[in-house]
Amino acid sequence: MVTYTPALMTDMYEYTMLDATLQDGTAQRNCVFEIYTRHLPQGRRYGVVAGTGRILEALEQFHLSDEELRFLSDRHIVSKETIAWLENFSFKGSIRGYREGEMFFPNSPILQVEGSFGECTLLETLLLSILNYDSAVASAAARMVSAAKNRPCMDMGGRRTNEWAAVAASRAAVIGGFKGTANLLAAQLYDLPAIGTAAHSFTLVHDNETDAFHSQIKALGKGTTLLVDTYNVEEAVRTAVEVAGPELGGVRIDSGDLAAMAQRVRNQLDALGATNTTITVTNDLDEYALAALQTAPVDSYGVGTMLVTGSGAPTCAMVYKLTERENGDGVLQPVAKKSKDKASVPGRKLAYRSFEYNLADTEHVVSGSEEKLAAFDAPEDWKNLLVDYVDHGTIDSSYQGHDAIMNAQKHCATSLAQLPITAQSLMRGDPAIPTEITVL
């Protein structure tokens, strides 16, 4: 058994900045940090937010163990005074942000973290890691689900990414619209539907295919899905129906020209009377391959590599930037770096989406002081995109767990359907709607 807290899932500079600011007093300054991306992956029309529920899980665990404190002390990363400050650390600030499953666009505040500089700075890497990876997978998943039309997509990608990333990917895939996952730890942690067929090794370990199919059906029933491309597909399909009868649940094809092969297998199954036996295909599928298979007689898809690697965009380029902070007189002031090509918009922000004829139209980001934003009167038909996740350290638990994931899945489908139809185009292009920034 291994035990851990997420408190060291950070870059060292977060602790050294904490240490320096505790010494000079600025660690206590109230701050607003915002997470956003400067651009979507090249040619993408939208992104899908995922990971926020996992951030809330991580925050609940974000207390430093004695061993972790000893490490910080032994390595002289922080001073004795800072160790004392960290001993009872828990985040007491507030977090708002986009809902999981929400569409996002460049320069809109996916997450807004408010608290003292010291506590907010410790979260930088952890929050970014979670949002950058989970959103990359959810974004790819949503594109795949669109391309697959109404056919279910299943996550089989765990083996092609880090073993923990695999768990996050399963969760994010479901938010993007996937119907199940092969990953058991994800199924356990989030009560997700677990799916699976068999590997080629299962057929190979038996003396012949007939023995393998008999064994699988004995253990899992006739509703199971048999893998038919270990030797010869035509023979395997014949054997499968001989062994299971026409009640056979399904067959899986994992190689060759999937469209042509699916058609031949469908014809053969129908000729054998197995008209209800479904066909699952797998083998390096991505959204383009799924689109190309729309007219092939396929019932469901198993997607691996391209799902868990974000289909060419394995991260979202989200950044965590200080946008407002107290000055020496206790007055909140908007701030921003002015680095070449990477300047940010100062000030805390609100985010809305406006709609025309029920279709999303513009992402409105409104920036200004706390007072100005409080007084801002958004047009009635603008939808507020920010929800409260954490209120002065108290975590809203309704955004965690299985139900939150299923709500996010529904929200993703609804939100995507409200974008202009070009959003679902697989052709490269601009974001589906523009982001307009207003500074009050």
Place this chain on the structure above:
Amino acid sequence: MVTYTPALMTDMYEYTMLDATLQDGTAQRNCVFEIYTRHLPQGRRYGVVAGTGRILEALEQFHLSDEELRFLSDRHIVSKETIAWLENFSFKGSIRGYREGEMFFPNSPILQVEGSFGECTLLETLLLSILNYDSAVASAAARMVSAAKNRPCMDMGGRRTNEWAAVAASRAAVIGGFKGTANLLAAQLYDLPAIGTAAHSFTLVHDNETDAFHSQIKALGKGTTLLVDTYNVEEAVRTAVEVAGPELGGVRIDSGDLAAMAQRVRNQLDALGATNTTITVTNDLDEYALAALQTAPVDSYGVGTMLVTGSGAPTCAMVYKLTERENGDGVLQPVAKKSKDKASVPGRKLAYRSFEYNLADTEHVVSGSEEKLAAFDAPEDWKNLLVDYVDHGTIDSSYQGHDAIMNAQKHCATSLAQLPITAQSLMRGDPAIPTEITVL
């Protein structure tokens, strides 16, 4: 605190296959599984093995907890008999494979797992997850280290990948030749050098840059590295040397044209007498950017996104295939699937590398029965590439921990230097040496 075992970091079918084969008796058959890749990422000349040490860590933890057994039972994933079999599970087989840091090429057996079908099948996803991700990062890291010539590269990528993947990435980066990591958990778990400067938010939270620099130097000493591109680089460099004096350790530039900016900053530092102050650059660097910076006066590099996402190849496409198994009479037989375009070479394998004029020449994969391989007399100048990691359940601990990582780093450098010089070309091309497969 969260506790876990890696036992559910698997696809469901591994447990259902175990269940079916326990029922029909084939779970006890002796088997050899091999991990290999069918191809390197497009245009890459070599891959670097990483992750094997983490596999050994995971194997030590691979025992099912009561909660995990209950999950498998409640979900009806396996039968009661299989639950009983799993209660005291630990892997009792043997594992051989390439050393960490070794170069790899298509179709060579990176890892060879021998044991009963039941125990070997449970490891499939976990082993692949670890090797696929860690090797992707180590491969990218080695290319970056080559391109950086003798300038140190530092891992700052944690925020751009899953929070656990970040830890694995730091470890793999060091195997590929990186000199340190910003990630504290990796630094703690593997006793790696932790590095860091400061974020723009640190400058911004202070009333002005002078205050920020004073604070950082007070906390971390004059040897620290100050971030100089929050507002105006020229002013920041002047302020930095005013505050720290010419003993200032270093400055970091994170935006703009890095080559031009580094030259201007170098000139300015030298003019201010800070001739020993180093320059670190960061900002979406990859191996091509590093190569382009070779003549710029830069002292070290911080690499993020492109490191942890494998610089365009976030996974290695490694697969886990059954190559030999006992038949019903207890005789070991070579096996292989014949799927279209994905056929494998049957039989367990040996792997060697031959050299001509001290340069690697050919990767030799020799396949055959246990007896034939035992009798195989390799030419004297062939280097055996397979080492023993696990012997009938006993793990060789010399391949785990800090020292093993540093050995792997050395091995990677040596092994890469022995490849033909074209291996270090960043131009797309074929694998640096061919793989020759001999079936005895």
